[in-house]
Amino acid sequence: MTTENLPQERPLSELVGSSPSGAAWLSRYSDSLMGVFGTPQRVLVRGQGCYVWDADGKQYLDLLGGIAVNALGHAHPFVTSVISSQLSTLGHVSNFFTSPTQVALAEKLLEITGAPAGSKVFFANSGTEANEAAFKLARRNSTNAANGQRTKVVALEGAFHGRTMGALALTAKKAYREPFEPLPGGVVHVPFGDVDALAAAVDDTTQAVFLEPIQGEAGVIPLPPGYLAAARKITHDAGALLIVDEVQTGMGRTGAWLAIEGSGIVPDAVTLAKGLGGGFPIGALITFGAENSERLSAGQHGTTFGGNPVATAAALATVHAIETQGVLANVRAVGERLRESLSALPEVAEVRGRGLLIGVDLALPAGVPESANLAGAVVNAALEAGFIVNAPGPRTVRLAPPLILTAEQADTFVAALPQLVASAAAQLSAATTEKEAK
Numbered sequence: 001m002t003t004e005n006l007p008q009e010r011p012l013s014e015l016v017g018s019s020p021s022g023a024a025w026l027s028r029y030s031d032s033l034m035g036v037f038g039t040p041q042r043v044l045v046r047g048q049g050c051y052v053w054d055a056d057g058k059q060y061l062d063l064l065g066g067i068a069v070n071a072l073g074h075a076h077p078f079v080t081s082v083i084s085s086q087l088s089t090l091g092h093v094s095n096f097f098t099s100p101t102q103v104a105l106a107e108k109l110l111e112i113t114g115a116p117a118g119s120k121v122f123f124a125n126s127g128t129e130a131n132e133a134a135f136k137l138a139r140r141n142s143t144n145a146a147n148g149q150r151t152k153v154v155a156l157e158g159a160f161h162g163r164t165m166g167a168l169a170l171t172a173k174k175a176y177r178e179p180f181e182p183l184p185g186g187v188v189h190v191p192f193g194d195v196d197a198l199a200a201a202v203d204d205t206t207q208a209v210f211l212e213p214i215q216g217e218a219g220v221i222p223l224p225p226g227y228l229a230a231a232r233k234i235t236h237d238a239g240a241l242l243i244v245d246e247v248q249t250g251m252g253r254t255g256a257w258l259a260i261e262g263s264g265i266v267p268d269a270v271t272l273a274k275g276l277g278g279g280f281p282i283g284a285l286i287t288f289g290a291e292n293s294e295r296l297s298a299g300q301h302g303t304t305f306g307g308n309p310v311a312t313a314a315a316l317a318t319v320h321a322i323e324t325q326g327v328l329a330n331v332r333a334v335g336e337r338l339r340e341s342l343s344a345l346p347e348v349a350e351v352r353g354r355g356l357l358i359g360v361d362l363a364l365p366a367g368v369p370e371s372a373n374l375a376g377a378v379v380n381a382a383l384e385a386g387f388i389v390n391a392p393g394p395r396t397v398r399l400a401p402p403l404i405l406t407a408e409q410a411d412t413f414v415a416a417l418p419q420l421v422a423s424a425a426a427q428l429s430a431a432t433t434e435k436e437a438k
């Protein structure tokens with residue numbers, strides 16, 4: 001049997017088939033896909049740079065970038081050509097083998113994260129999987145100096161580390177956790193940003209502390225100044241590992257390769273994903289220093305797809321483009337401009353974040369009840385107006401656009417926001433009045 005004579009010019013659209021509209025695709029979606037994501041907002045068919053187009057031909061400025069994933073925007077020519085060239089050379093090998101792209105990417109990540117000698121990389125396919133590997137790393141820190149057992153892992157209230165069972169045990173949100181209990185044991189959550197609470201929770205039975213430098217899913221909430229250094233000292237003194245989840249904040253998102261850059265701390269491990277592959281799925285656990293790199297031995301962890309030649313080629317291309325095209329400087333400049341101009345709007349109560357990871361807390365407009373999902377209504381108004389953003393909380397809009405966003409593109413959103421809030425407020429007030437009349 002051979003498949004070689006499949007006509008190469010057969011367009012993908014023939015395999016996909018067609019639907020007359022976005023609404024028709026959504027109806028087919030709800031008949032065929034599990035409902036875990038709710039109803040998708042739009043059916044997207046094409047992207048170019050910072051823009052995407054839906055099945056009805058409408059254009060959007062993508063200020064969410066696949067939630068901090070599309071670092072170089074959509075259909076980046078260099079990344080696309082590297083992926084295509086690697087796929088047509090060698091697409092997949094089992095982990096009985098390695099490939100040059102895998103080795104080169106590991107070396108590059110160790111270089112750009114400033115990892116000390118003896119540091120190593122494990123490749124996974126997502127942020128959750130990177131954290132799952134990190135959880136297993138933590139479990140290997142199992143005994144203390146007094147030959148007692150370490151059984152506890154500490155994470156923060158508000159934390160999001162993923163949704164598989166181990167990563168979910170680290171995630172704080174009850175609504176995500178409770179339907180799936182019992183979760184892997186020993187995880188405690190301490191109040192966010194409270195050094196004393198952390199110090200009280202960490203002792204010589206603690207395996208590790210997990211932190212996000214900026215909690216993205218909780219609404220773009222940065223750790224307070226000095227917290228990382230305090231956490232490093234507390235974990236060091238107790239012999240516990242400090243594991244930093246940079247899945248959302250890493251790979252240039254904050255204007256540096258890692259958000260912890262400049263904090264002066266050396267963690268025991270860092271997890272990466274999202275922007276790492278520029279849109280291609282890949283995650284990584286980086287163990288800092290030889291001792292941490294030897295905690296997991298042969299056979300203790302693994303994956304079929306992790307670190308495959310195409311994913312690692314995509315990440316190498318992404319890192320190269322970020323490094324050589326002045327992308328980190330762009331993130332810092334456009335991020336600062338966005339934060340400054342958003343802060344100046346009367347519709348905005350607070351702006352948080354760093355680089356191009358920005359949380360915008362909206363002021364409550366007159367006539368809108370406290371309990372209303374204002375940010376959700378703004379997301380809908382933004383879609384109508386041709387902008388993609390999201391709402392991690394009822395008053396918070398999150399921006400995590402491609403790192404190549406221009407100042408002019410950023411300005412269009414700032415100029416539009418007052419009108420987006422006004423139309424969201426009008427819609428919410430009308431809904432409230434209608435409810436009261438019933």
Ligand SMILES: Cc1ncc(COP(=O)(O)O)c(C=O)c1O
Nearest residue numbers: 126127128160161162247248273
């Ligand atoms: C900080 C953090 N960790 C882990 C994850 C999970 O990553 P993934 O969705 O790639 O599994 C996310 C995703 O939002 C995240 O923001």
